[in-house]
Amino acid sequence: xxxxxxxxxxxxxxxxxxxxxxxxxxxxxxxxxxxxxxxxxxxxxxxxxxxxxxxxxxxxxxxxxxxxxxxxxxxxxxxxxxxxxxxxxxxxxxxxxxxxxxxxxxxxxxxxxxxxxxxxxxxxxxxxxxxxxxxxxxxxxxxxxxxxxxxxxxxxxxxxxxxxxxxxxxxxxxxxxxxxxxxxxxxxxxxxxxxxxxxxxxxxxxxxxxxxxxxxxxxxxxxxxxxxxxxxxxxxxxxxxxxxxxxxxxxxxxxxxxxxxxxxxxxxxxxxxxxxxxxxxxxxxxxxxxxxxxxxxxxxxxxxxxxxxxxxxxxxxxxxxxxxxxxxxxxxxxxxxxxxxxxxxxxxxxxxxxxxxxxxxxxxxxxxxxxxxxxxxxxxxxxxxxxxxxxxxxxxxxxxxxxxxxxxxxxxxxxxxxxxxxxxxxxxxxxxxxxxxxxxxxxxxxxxxxxxxxxxxxxxxxxxxxxxxxxxxxxxxxxxxxxxxxxxxxxxxxxxxxxxxxxxxxxxxxxxxxxxxxxxxxxxxxxxxxxxxxxxxxxxxxxxxxxxxxxxxxxxxxxxxxxxxxxxxxxxxxxxxxxxxxxxxxxxxxxxxxxxxxxxxxxxxxxxxxxxxxxxxxxxxxxxxxxxxxxxxxxxxxxxxxxxxxxxxxxxxxxxxxxxxxxxxxxxxxxxxxxxxxxxxxxxxxxxxxxxxxxxxxxxxxxxxxxxxxxxxxxxxxxxxxxxxxxxxxxxxxxxxxxxxxxxxxxxxxxxxxxxxxxxxxxxxxxxxxxxxxxxxxxxxxxxxxxxx
Amino acid sequence: xxxxxxxxxxxxxxxxxxxxxxxxxxxxxxxxxxxxxxxxxxxxxxxxxxxxxxxxxxxxxxxxxxxxxxxxxxxxxxxxxxxxxxxxxxxxxxxxxxxxxxxxxxxxxxxxxxxxxxxxxxxxxxxxxxxxxxxxxxxxxxxxxxxxxxxxxxxxxxxxxxxxxxxxxxxxxxxxxxxxxx
Numbered sequence: 026x027x028x029x030x031x032x033x034x035x036x037x038x039x040x041x042x043x044x045x046x047x048x049x050x051x052x053x054x055x056x057x058x059x060x061x062x063x064x065x066x067x068x069x070x071x072x073x074x075x076x077x078x079x080x081x082x083x084x085x086x087x088x089x090x091x092x093x094x095x096x097x098x099x100x101x102x103x104x105x106x107x108x109x110x111x112x113x114x115x116x117x118x119x120x121x122x123x124x125x126x127x128x129x130x131x132x133x134x135x136x137x138x139x140x141x142x143x144x145x146x147x148x149x150x151x152x153x154x155x156x157x158x159x160x161x162x163x164x165x166x167x168x169x170x171x172x173x174x175x176x177x178x179x180x181x182x183x184x185x186x187x188x189x190x191x192x193x194x195x196x197x198x199x200x201x202x203x204x205x206x207x208x209x210x211x212x213x214x215x216x217x218x219x220x221x222x223x224x225x226x227x228x229x230x231x232x233x234x235x236x237x238x239x240x241x242x243x244x245x246x247x248x249x250x251x252x253x254x255x256x257x258x259x260x261x262x263x264x265x266x267x268x269x270x271x272x273x274x275x276x277x278x279x280x281x282x283x284x285x286x287x288x289x290x291x292x293x294x295x296x297x298x299x300x301x302x303x304x305x306x307x308x309x310x311x312x313x314x315x316x317x318x319x320x321x322x323x324x325x326x327x328x329x330x331x332x333x334x335x336x337x338x339x340x341x342x343x344x345x346x347x348x349x350x351x352x353x354x355x356x357x358x359x360x361x362x363x364x365x366x367x368x369x370x371x372x373x374x375x376x377x378x379x380x381x382x383x384x385x386x387x388x389x390x391x392x393x394x395x396x397x398x399x400x401x402x403x404x405x406x407x408x409x410x411x412x413x414x415x416x417x418x419x420x421x422x423x424x425x426x427x428x429x430x431x432x433x434x435x436x437x438x439x440x441x442x443x444x445x446x447x448x449x450x451x452x453x454x455x456x457x458x459x460x461x462x463x464x465x466x467x468x469x470x471x472x473x474x475x476x477x478x479x480x481x482x483x484x485x486x487x488x489x490x491x492x493x494x495x496x497x498x499x500x501x502x503x504x505x506x507x508x509x510x511x512x513x514x515x516x517x518x519x520x521x522x523x524x525x526x527x528x529x530x531x532x533x534x535x536x537x538x539x540x541x542x543x544x545x546x547x548x549x550x551x552x553x554x555x556x557x558x559x560x561x562x563x564x565x566x567x568x569x570x571x572x573x574x575x576x577x578x579x580x581x582x583x584x585x586x587x588x589x590x591x592x593x594x595x596x597x598x599x600x601x602x603x604x605x606x607x608x609x610x611x612x613x614x615x616x617x618x619x620x621x622x623x624x625x626x627x628x629x630x631x632x633x634x635x636x637x638x639x640x641x642x643x644x645x646x647x648x649x650x651x652x653x654x655x656x657x658x659x660x661x662x663x664x665x666x667x668x669x670x671x672x673x674x675x676x677x678x679x680x681x682x683x684x685x686x687x688x689x690x691x692x693x694x695x696x697x698x699x700x701x702x703x704x705x706x707x708x709x710x711x712x713x714x715x716x717x718x719x720x721x722x723x724x725x726x727x728x729x730x731x732x733x734x735x736x737x738x739x740x741x742x743x744x745x746x747x748x749x750x751x752x753x754x755x756x757x758x759x760x761x762x763x764x765x766x767x768x769x770x771x772x773x774x775x776x777x778x779x780x781x782x783x784x785x786x787x788x789x790x791x792x793x794x795x796x797x798x799x800x801x802x803x804x805x806x807x808x809x810x811x812x813x814x
Numbered sequence: 815x816x817x818x819x820x821x822x823x824x825x826x827x828x829x830x831x832x833x834x835x836x837x838x839x840x841x842x843x844x845x846x847x848x849x850x851x852x853x854x855x856x857x858x859x860x861x862x863x864x865x866x867x868x869x870x871x872x873x874x875x876x877x878x879x880x881x882x883x884x885x886x887x888x889x890x891x892x893x894x895x896x897x898x899x900x901x902x903x904x905x906x907x908x909x910x911x912x913x914x915x916x917x918x919x920x921x922x923x924x925x926x927x928x929x930x931x932x933x934x935x936x937x938x939x940x941x942x943x944x945x946x947x948x949x950x951x952x953x954x955x956x957x958x959x960x961x962x963x964x965x966x967x968x969x970x971x972x973x974x975x976x977x978x979x980x981x982x983x984x985x986x987x988x989x990x991x992x993x994x995x996x
Contacts, residue, residue, distance in 0.1 A: 137967055137982035138851075140909040194850070198909070258854070264980075267852040387963070393866055 070569070071577070074560040075553050078303055082552035085302060086295040086481060087229020092421045097238075100231050110226040113175075113286035114219055115239055119246045120182045120279035121212050123272040124189045126250035128205065130258070131265035138265070139198045149202055153209040157500055161493035164214035166349045168489050172288040174218035174225075181215035182280045190273030193266040217496060221488030224480050228294040233423050236473035237416030241409040248402055292485025296555050303559035345635040348644060352487050355639040356494060358624060359550075360543040361431075364536050365479050366498045371533025372438070373502025374526050377510055378446050381519055382461075385449045390457065404461045411466040412473060419474040427478055427548060428541040434471035435538025441467025442534060446527045449519050478540075482547050484554070554629060554636065561634040571634040573598045573759050574619060574650065574728045579628035581614055581783075588614045589783045591628070596728065596776075601750070601760040603770035603791060606780035612763045613655065615780070616730045619761065620652035621645040632728075647675045649727030651720055655736055655763075658717040661706040665697055665716055668705060672720040683723070690722035693752060711742035718746065721753045728759045735769045747773045767794075767801055849910060855981040857881050858968065863987040866963070871989060875901060875966055876948040882970065884945045889973045897972040899947075903940040904955045907969045907982055914975040917941055943971070954989060963988050 083089035093100065101108065128135075132146065168174050184207060192204045220236070227235045253275070257268045290297070347355060356362050379401075386392040386400065423430045445464025451457035479495075480488050506526060513522035557577070565571050572595035581589040589611045596602045604612045617623040619630060621642035629638045632648055640648070652658075659668050669690060673683040691698035694715055705713060714734070721729045734750070735743040750773050754760050764770035771777060771791040779787035779794060779801075787794055794801070862876040863869050879899075885892035900907065900914065908916050914930060915923045917939050923929035935941040942949045954964045965986045970978040 133984075134982075136906050137969075137984060138910070138980045140907045140912065140977075142906055193852075196850070262854050262856075264851045264854050266850055270852070 070564060071557055071560045074303065074306065074563075075556045078299075078306065078556045078560075079549060079553060081302060082299050082556055083548065085229075085299045086548070086552060087232065087424055088427050088481060088548050090425055092424045093230035094421070095230075097231055097234050097417075100228070104228060106227060106231075110286060111223070111235060111239060113283035114178070114223055114226075115242050115246070116279045116282045117178045117182045117215065117286070118219065118239070118243050119250070120185045120276040121215060122243070122247050122250040123253070123275055123279075124185055124192070124208055124269075125212070126247065127189070127254050127265070127268050127272050128192075128208075130251060130254045131268060134265045135201065139201070141198055145198060149205055152202065152206055154500055154504060156206055156209045157213040158497055160210040160213035161217040161496040162349070164217040165352075165489040165493035168218055169349060169352060170346050170486055172290045174222040174489060175286040175288040177218050178215050178222070179280065179283060179286060181211040182276065182283065184211045186273060186276045186280055189276050190270045193269030193273070213496060217492040218489045220476055220492055221480060222288060224477060224488065225289050225291060225293055225485065229481075230424065231420065232477045233420035233474045234416040236476050237412040237419070240473055241412040244405050244409040244412075248405060291488070295481070296485040299552065299555050300559045303556050304563060345632065345637050345640055345644075345648065347487075347639060348641070349490075351639050351641055351644065352490050353494060354624065354641075356483050356487055356490055358626075358639065359482050359547050361482055361540045361547045362479065362491070364540045364543065365475075366494060368435075368533045368537035368540070369495055370498040370502040370505075371536065372442070372530050373499045374506035374509065374533070375442065375446060375530045376499075376503040377507045378523065378526065381510055381514065381523070382446075382448050385519060386457065390451075390454055392454065396454075400458055400461060403458065404465045407462045408465045408469045411470040415470045416473065419471055423474045423478060427481075427544050430471065430474050431478060431541035431544050432538055434475055435534055435541065437467045437470060438534040438537060439531060441465070441469075442530050443527050446523050446530075449523050478544065482544070482551060484551065550627070557629065558636055561631065565634055570597065572596060572631070573600075573633060574761075575631045576615070576619060576625075577629050577631070579615065579618055579625045579630070581611075581618055581623060581625045583614075587783065589618070589625070592780075592783065592785055593788075594619070594778060594785070596759045596761055598727070599754065599757055599759055600776065601754050601762065601774040603774040603777040604761060604763045604780065605765075605767060605770055605777055605794070606786075608765070609782075610780040611783040612780055613732055614783075616652060616732050616761065616763050619728075620650055620730050622652070643675050646724060649725060650730070651724050651726040651728070652730040653717045653720065653732065653734075655733035658720075659705050659713050662704065664702050664704055665708070666701045668716055669719065669723050672723040676724045678725075686723045686725065690719040693722060694719055694749070709742075711738055711745060714738060714742075714746055715749060718749050718753065721758055722756070726753075726758045728761065729753055730761045730763075732763045734762060734764060735766050743769060771795065849979060851980045855979075855983075857981070858983045860966075860968070860983055860985045863985060865985055866988060868988040868990060871954065872950050872952045873954075873987070873989075874948055874950045875968075877968065877983070879947055885973050886945060887943075887971075887973055887975060892973045894972065895978060897970050897978055898943060898945040899949070900969050900971045900977075901942040901944070901949050901951070902967045902969070903942070903951055904964050905940060905967075907967050908977050910977050910980050912977055914941075914943075914971065 080089060084091055095103070100106065135141070136143075136146070164177055168177060188204045188207050188211075192201065195201050195204060223236060223239060224232055253272070254268055257263045257271055258265075261267070261271075263271065357366075383397055383401075386397050392400070419430065422433070441464050443464075444460050445468060448457050448460045448464070451460055480491055483491055509526060509529075510522050513525060561571060575593075575595035577593055579589050579592040579594070580587065592611070592615060594615060604615065606612050614623065618625050621637070621640055621644070624639060629636055631637065632645070632650060637645060637648065637650075642652075660671060663671065666687070669687045670683070673686060676683060676686070678686075691701060696712060697716060697719060700708060700712065705716065708716065718729075718731070720726070731750070734746055738746065747769065750760055750762065760774070762770055762774055771794065774791050776789065777787065777791045777794045778785055779797070787797055858877055858879045860875065860877045863873065877899075883893060883896035884898060885896035887898065889896075908914065914935065917935060918930045930939075932943050935943060940955060942951060951966075963986055965984055967982050967984040969982045972978050
């Protein structure tokens with residue numbers, strides 16, 4: 026802080042001291058009566074609605090503690106649900122299995138036909154793994170914001186219909202590589218969207234059972250598919266070519282059965298119902314409202330609401346849709362999801378274990394391929410049985426207490442995993458079989474509930490992304506597990522390798538168990554986000570003025586240090602607001618959260634009523650939120666004009682529009698126009714700050730967030746900057762000004778927030794803050810301390 | 815930057831179409847039904863060793879064959895589907911129509927029409943050639959396991975040393991490291 030600023034602050038200090046006794050200094054908004062500030066009324070209405078609807082929201086989403094004890098058939102009958110979508114999803118999964126089973130069984134024959142070495146199949150596997158990492162991402166990206174999951178699955182099945190018989194006709198080995206690569210790509214894409222589609226096809230009360238039925242049916246179908254392949258190679262006397270051709274025909278039948286499958290849209294039975302409930306609550310509040318269904322009625326009802334707010338202008342912001350990367354970040358921000366993905370990666374280390382167990386069975390227990398197949402079949406059927414038998418129990422458990430379900434799943438995995446992997450210590454076949462059956466049953470019995478649980482944590486349109494990101498983590502774990510077992514087993518023996526893998530995987534089970542701690546708050550947060558979004562939509566349709574930029578309940582942590590504690594903030598269109606407080610109060614952090622440079626651990630940020638919490642800074646700048654960071658936010662090596670072009674990089678409108686805006690900015694600030702060709706490092710500090718502020722014009726900014734406007738500038742220059750801020754505001758932009766200098770901040774803003782230790786201590790008109798000596802004293806003292814040091 | 819967003823999209827579409835056409839075209843042109851086997855070939859039956867039998871070395875592999883005219887390598891007057899047998903031990907056979915020269919990884923055989931010799935193939939590549947319905951295998955590649963599992967694959971070779979058709983017959987057997995059969 027400069028000497029002049031400190032002097033100014035001291036003068037201000039003296040001026041506000043007499044009225045300090047009027048303030049009690051407790052909590053936010055204490056100086057602002059709700060009725061006088063529609064903005065506060067808006068936030069409170071949203072808060073109130075979120076509070077009222079939270080438990081109902083959990084009930085609607087099927088995790089509220091109320092258990093639906095009806096049988097699956099009963100629920101289907103009473104709710105008019107059809108089994109067809111379930112059958113269609115199953116049949117599409119079957120078409121994948123046919124090709125995969127044929128390939129698994131026929132690989133040795135294919136190798137003999139083409140004289141292919143294992144190296145070829147290793148290359149094929151590596152390519153397949155790469156494709157399996159990429160295809161889910163592409164599939165999730167394709168269906169993001171577009172409910173086309175059924176379409177993806179059907180197209181994938183049609184591709185199976187083509188490539189399966191085509192595999193039977195390949196004349197050279199590299200064509201085989203192409204068909205298997207396409208197969209892997211389509212399988213991964215289809216798998217990515219299938220779980221989320223199934224979940225959206227049925228209401229929460231039966232989801233775990235539906236997923237369990239599908240999983241069990243798929244396991245059984247896998248066995249059936251292998252049986253079909255056996256029949257075709259045995260009694261039907263076909264070579265691998267003949268088998269693929271026949272399976273192609275069967276795949277075609279699957280497509281015919283499933284062709285009627287339609288995507289119901291994202292969150293039909295949870296998010297959309299919850300939104301409808303919030304809408305109904307809003308409608309019920311209106312006096313004399315009879316029919317809430319039509320837009321006309323809603324508009325009429327809105328006109329009757331005696332709200333303190335002004336009639337809002339139509340939103341300038343279209344629905345903000347997350348980019349793919351933002352969507353992934355959104356999922357990663359959910360703590361339970363993070364734990365789940367880490368757990369999945371660690372548990373996937375055991376994926377190649379079954380191959381080593383097969384070798385152990387063959388080499389140490391002298392089991393032939395038939396015995397080994399029988400054990401594998403028994404194991405998979407045990408898992409299928411566990412799914413079916415436990416499905417109603419896990420469905421109820423999940424509805425009653427998702428946390429308990431996660432704890433139990435983790436605990437059973439801790440027990441089941443070592444039992445399964447330590448088959449390599451079995452000294453007899455009965456012992457091995459027992460361990461295999463128990464291990465698989467324990468480890469997988471809550472699998473369907475885990476799928477439903479993790480899918481319930483994320484916003485409905487991002488559910489396919491969960492499939493994609495889970496596949497990536499799973500494949501990553503499998504690759505590491507394969508490398509680990511492949512390197513340790515030959516040198517230290519299979520048993521040592523297995524112990525290492527199991528120890529790492531047990532850590533994964535423990536991480537999975539920890540999901541139980543965070544799942545309930547995360548479910549609450551998810552429900553609350555939907556309620557808040559809908560409540561804002563309701564208020565907007567009621568004619569309530571929606572703040573241009575609003576932050577709600579923001580919590581932010583740098584490492585272990587929490588900086589913001591449930592902070593609320595809002596600014597209206599064209600308004601100017603100061604953020605004041607001592608160093609470390611959280612002003613700059615809040616600004617970074619608002620501009621998208623940081624993502625909060627809790628809370629949400631809305632632009633024009635649209636959730637932008639997880640929208641990147643670049644995306645936000647395109648939406649009109651720009652930040653001028655403290656300390657000359659310019660590129661020193663570039664000229665003034667080049668800087669202006671850089672500012673406009675992400676601005677909408679194309680080159681011509683950018684040139685027009687740059688001209689506008691230069692006409693507003695002739696000093697910059699004079700020096701447009703000068704390198705920025707040759708400009709004075711004031712000119713550099715002026716250039717930084719000019720981004721408001723270049724980017725067609727709606728909210729300009731300025732951090733430390735006056736830092737290091739002479740008073741006369743500060744005055745020029747303030748004039749510039751006024752012009753920016755006059756041009757229609759809202760301005761948030763972070764300042765340590767009370768003088769500077771209050772001279773240009775209408776309203777102020779005073780922050781202390783990451784909490785809002787004051788929120789009200791700037792003039793009222795001058796009466797709060799108790800708050801302002803700390804700023805002056807810190808300013809004085811800074812001056813002294 | 816030179817190409818606008820719309821142009822880039824069009825370009826991507828053209829590329830996609832080209833790639834698809836290329837894949838489809840290549841696939842179709844590569845597909846030829848001649849020589850492809852859709853039904854299993856039961857002309858040969860390996861009689862010894864039986865599947866996963868534990869054996870002692872040297873091992874004599876025996877089989878019976880029907881509907882196949884045996885002809886010595888280099889016979890000019892033999893019909894095109896006549897030939898002899900190649901037994902591949904613990905390795906996959908050469909692709910259909912490929913030459914036995916392809917078994918030898920170096921180009922040392924290029925100048926010598928008699929290369930690879932039967933001895934070279936047997937001693938260095940574990941490939942045994944015979945016109946009889948049996949062959950004796952003196953040794954097998956060493957494995958790290960106590961009980962070694964090995965696979966033999968028999969294919970037909972024409973008189974010019976090329977593989978005949980896609981048919982291949984195989985069996986697996988075990989050899990105990992200590993030489994016992996128990």
